Amino acid sequence: MSTFYFIAFLSIFFSILVISAKNPVHSILYLILTFFTFTIQYILMNAQFLAIVNFIVYMGAILVLFLYTLMLINLNKESEPVKPFMVKIAAVFGGGILAVALISSLKSLGVSDPVVLKNPELGLVKNLGKVLFNEFLLPFEVSSVLLLSAMVGAVLLATKDPKEPKATI
Amino acid sequence: MESLSNKKKQLVIKPPNFWERAYLPAIVHGLSITMSHFFKKPVTIQYPDEKREFSENYRGLHSLKRDENGAERCTACGLCALSCPAEAITMIAAERQKGEEHLYREEKYAAVYEINMLRCIFCGLCEEACPKEAIYLDGDIVQSDYLRKDFIYGKDKLVEPPLNQ
């Protein structure tokens, strides 16, 4: 039980560091840690498949891509000029208002039942696969089309225009 | 232009077929070549432990010879130093005193005889110039050392050890 609160604290801590770190590479590394805490949350809920997929897709592919792009662009530290102080205050204020609104609306609900794992098989590959390929077969296929189109789009966007050889990176 | 020797061969490079472009046969062939080397005897030798035999006319470290009585042959005539193209040899001559007949063969001998091994090119001209057959390049490889001055070999290193010892 207390594991959840500890991990939750860590997630919030690291996610604050993500948005406050000066160096973008550091904030990616903090994001990795945040996602790692999420993976632990999934394991605690016995969603093994999601935990591993979170591991592979988010930490292993998406964040590596982020890091890769950032290293490729190779920004200097001073290249991100800070926003004016008032804008910062306004941003924190806006985000805070959102958080307060969400939390206070949650407060009015009262305490709910605890999350109890009724069916320990729920998050296993076998069970998820059955649901995925019966009820959600069409969305699954559509998502494959989405991925394919994203791949083609990314290649199309990132390739240099052959007519303009002066493009540099 | 026509080639003079008519030995020129026209090389035709065919585009590789599918099997060749798969590269797998080539990789297997390469692997078999390296594997055949795996079982071959090593061609290297364990140098300080075992030494490869030198050829007959190998020219190594100099040695100053003694005659059949154990006396030094060198008479400090200076022909070797004169013939040395690298100017590696220096010597100081001295006169033989009474009672030193068993040490030096003639009346004149080399009190100091130095060869700078960093200058020496092991050409063997000193050996050929020597009228007394006193110097021969029949030794080993020159040892490595840490200081330049240690490469200047004196008589202590060059002269042959006495006969009956």
Place this chain on the structure above:
Amino acid sequence: MELADIAIKFGLIIIIFLISLVVAMYSTYAERKIAAFFQDRVGPNRAGPFGILQPLADGAKMFMKEEIIPTNATPFLFIVGPSLAILTACIGSAVIPWGQNLVVGGRTIPLQVTDINVGILYIFGVVSLGVYGVMIGGWASNNKYSLLGAIRAASQNISYEISMGLSIIALLMVTGTLSLGEIAQQQHGWHWNVLYQPVGFLLFMICAFAETNRTPFDLPECETELVGGYHTEYSSMKLGFYLFAEYINMFISSAVMATLYWGGYNYPGMDWVTAHTGPAIGPLIGTAVFFAKIFLFIFFFMWVRWTIPRFRYDQLMDLGWKILIPLAIANIVVTGIVITFFS
């Protein structure tokens, strides 16, 4: 769970860590010795008989060396990089089945740390994390060569992970389970998966070479182009960690290949041997066979290293994206057709 079970599990973990470290240590020796044999040389033979103590001497040297952290490096990340590399290399061994259940004194001891039912995906995830060690280290060194090495490592790993995953999918269609323990059990006797999935094995092996940064694909650290790649700035034991992580990775990926495709601890005539030697010795023979397979694979890794020259960078990407991925997809399709119509 009883205390004894926990103790046994703990002991097993320690033993597996020790074994993988010792194997990695002696892989460095084997690499030098085998390289020497392939090049008609003798190899290290000064430390101990046949140079058998050479890894210890190397380790001692690594410890003695001066620890250098470059002035402009990010000190914390500079240290995190190699630590992460060796950590991700080590934790992969948790799900590999090292042998059948051992029965000693009426107690059954599974020779596998944990048999989670997404074992392959776990290995896959650990492998995909391995690139972080390289990337963080390369970036934190604040050196152009290191950064180039890190970028190369990232793109290479991402590219080859895809075809690795696709080749595993074809295997999963045959086995029908994600648990490595079950996959090893299914290949009892002669039913090794390589007989059903030869193309898949080839793809997996090529990708394993790429993921462990071994020689035809060692572009992240190629010393002729990038000085030392991502570990240019490293010295002392931090460099040792990087080199060590590579050998542990090689050991683990050899073990995974042996488990997934070459029958794991199974060998023909296994039932007969187990019946004659008893349940305490029989599984250990299986484990020995498993290790023999692993060592064969490690030998193969080294054999390839001294045979095939390094790829050029665009050739590497072409191989990954234009050849291996279509081949893997074709393999999946053919496997599906065969399973649907012939079984």
Place this chain on the structure above:
Amino acid sequence: MESLTHTIQAVPLNHYILLSAIIFSIGVMGVLLRRNAIVIFMSVELMLNSANLLLTAFSVYRGDAAGQVFVFFIMALAAAEVAVGLAIIVMIYRNTNSIDINVLNRLKW
């Protein structure tokens, strides 16, 4: 692993929602605060992930696998989004030599 999961499951659903809400708000703040396009993108990922966590919690709470399948779809979507988004960012960087979003306020050239 089963013994691990049985012991900890006594957290009220509210707290999962609370956690997700806080992380979502942090993501929003990140989008508003930063000017680096990649960091903004990462904040968006943070928001997506908080939704993932909540969906999983709901799925476990209801004993229904559909929520987890939905998380799977969100991950596929996020992968696609990242591929295209990073390609766009690289393209922007090539054209403007900066990934500061304030440079992009004109949207015409």
